[in-house]
Amino acid sequence: MPEDFRTLLTLTLVFAPLSLLSIGGGASLLAEIEHQSVGVHAWTTEREFANLFAISRAAPGPGTMLSTLIGWKVAGLAGALTATIALYLPSSLLVYAAARLWGHWRGSVWHSAIERGLGPIAAGLILAGGIAVLRVLPGGPVVWLSAAAATAVILWRPLIHPLVLFFAGGALFGLAEALGLW
Amino acid sequence: MHRTNRVRLLPIFVGFFRLGVVSFGGGTAGWLYREIVERRRWINDAEFLSGAALGRLMPGSGGVNLTVQVGQILHGGSGAFAAVLGLLSGPLAIILALTAGYTRIGQSLTLHAVLDGVAAAAIGLTFATGLKLVRFGRASAGPLAVTAATVLSVGVLRWPMITVVLCLAPVSIGLALLDRRGGRA
Numbered sequence: 209m210p211e212d213f214r215t216l217l218t219l220t221l222v223f224a225p226l227s228l229l230s231i232g233g234g235a236s237l238l239a240e241i242e243h244q245s246v247g248v249h250a251w252t253t254e255r256e257f258a259n260l261f262a263i264s265r266a267a268p269g270p271g272t273m274l275s276t277l278i279g280w281k282v283a284g285l286a287g288a289l290t291a292t293i294a295l296y297l298p299s300s301l302l303v304y305a306a307a308r309l310w311g312h313w314r315g316s317v318w319h320s321a322i323e324r325g326l327g328p329i330a331a332g333l334i335l336a337g338g339i340a341v342l343r344v345l346p347g348g349p350v351v352w353l354s355a356a357a358a359t360a361v362i363l364w365r366p367l368i369h370p371l372v373l374f375f376a377g378g379a380l381f382g383l384a385e386a387l388g389l390w
Numbered sequence: 391m392h393r394t395n396r397v398r399l400l401p402i403f404v405g406f407f408r409l410g411v412v413s414f415g416g417g418t419a420g421w422l423y424r425e426i427v428e429r430r431r432w433i434n435d436a437e438f439l440s441g442a443a444l445g446r447l448m449p450g451s452g453g454v455n456l457t458v459q460v461g462q463i464l465h466g467g468s469g470a471f472a473a474v475l476g477l478l479s480g481p482l483a484i485i486l487a488l489t490a491g492y493t494r495i496g497q498s499l500t501l502h503a504v505l506d507g508v509a510a511a512a513i514g515l516t517f518a519t520g521l522k523l524v525r526f527g528r529a530s531a532g533p534l535a536v537t538a539a540t541v542l543s544v545g546v547l548r549w550p551m552i553t554v555v556l557c558l559a560p561v562s563i564g565l566a567l568l569d570r571r572g573g574r575a
Contacts, residue, residue: 228449263488265505269410269481270418270453276485285486292482296474299450300458304470306444307459317567323440325563327523328533329555330443332540334419335520337452338513339545351510358514363521370424373511374414381507385500 215283216290218249223275223294230299241274251282347381354380395465397432399472402464405430406457406476411484414508418453418477419445420515423523426460433463439523447555454478532565 222244230237238261245251252260260281264274272295279291313319338355345351358373405425413421419442427438437460445455454474461473524537536558543549 230449230451262502264485266488266501267481267485268412268414269485270413270451270457270477272451273481273485276482277489280486280489288482288486292478296450296454296478299448300454300470300474303445303448303450303455303458304462304467306448307441307462307470310440310444311462320436321566322563323436324566325559326443327436327439328536328562329540329558330439330446331520331523332537333446333544333551333555334442334516334523335537335541336545336551337419337446338516338520339541341509341513341516345506345509345513347506347510351506354507354510355513355517358511359517359521360514362514362518370421370511370515371412373514374508377507377509377511378504379507381510382500382504385503 212283212286216286219279219282219287219291220294222249223279223291224298226275227295227298228302237272238274241272241278245278251278256281395469397464397469399465399468402461402469403472403476405432406461406473407480409457410477411480413453414512417512417515417519418451419456420512420519422453422456422460423519424515433460435523437463443555447552530569532569533562536562536565 226237226240229240242257246254246257260277261274264272264277267273273292275291275295276288279287279289281287283290310319342352342355354377358377361368361373362370409418409421409425423438426432427435433441438456441456441459441463442452445459446452448455454477457473457477458470461470463469465472524534539558540554543554544551
């Protein structure tokens with residue numbers, strides 16, 4: 209159906225450019241995705257968008273699955289797949305090209321110096337990423353303390369599977385909410 | 391141009407599928423380090439860190455970008471494809487299943503609290519990974535200072551990441567050139 213095709217094309221045209229603009233991770237796209245799906249294309253109401261965002265947080269996986277959900281809402285499974293591919297394919301191709309180019313230099317003095325030089329920066333960026341997520345989570349000091357406790361446990365007892373901690377964290381917070389502790 | 395493929399495609403797909411379905415709270419890099427570097431030893435610390443750095447600097451999700459690069463190292467273009475397909479297919483199925491419970495999920499306060507608790511633990515995994523990797527610089531003063539400067543400027547002061555990295559990278563690479571003692575992690 210031409211109408212369906214049009215919808216899929218529109219989804220692609222909205223999400224593919226965002227793929228290449230999302231420097232600093234998917235979270236930087238949230239405002240623009242909201243603008244496009246609520247304001248420009250009326251794919252969702254504000255309320256539905258908020259709900260989709262909440263659901264997208266519940267799923268595991270890297271970055272945002274929000275585009276997937278919006279695609280699903282607009283055009284079912286085909287829409288979900290189209291929106292996901294549109295958001296991840298262009299940036300992935302770009303990184304792939306960069307990685308191949310980078311691989312060509314493997315073994316040279318510069319390659320090893322750059323790799324070792326980027327190491328401390330990457331470690332810092334990973335830590336900074338943790339701080340960034342901490343900042344947007346509601347809950348204040350309780351969340352900070354829980355994150356610190358989880359860090360300590362993982363460092364001191366590396367054999368404990370992180371999922372056990374994830375489960376404990378979820379259960380504790382859920383229980384506190386259900387009992388009205390905050 | 392063709393190097394030997396370190397790992398076959400099916401194990402790559404399965405390994406990253408597992409990563410995809412467990413990485414709650416956005417801690418993909420932490421899970422990837424644990425599963426792919428520490429447990430399976432498919433890549434070393436240096437490869438992980440340069441992939442993580444490039445992955446964050448380039449557009450797109452840092453986790454997906456890192457996955458593309460690891461897949462590329464392990465099995466070229468088809469390796470990158472298998473890794474990303476594995477990483478995304480689990481979460482995609484899960485989120486579509488969750489959509490079935492659409493309205494209830496969006497409104498449940500308890501569920502929001504549970505997700506916050508999971509996210510707090512996921513941040514713990516992220517911090518632990520970052521702290522473990524600090525030792526990558528063999529805890530000498532230069533690399534430690536670079537890491538501290540990155541955390542302070544990007545994490546605390548919220549300066550633009552690209553600018554910070556462009557300023558710090560030449561310093562850090564210079565330090566690495568001067569310190570030619572150790573070649574590998």
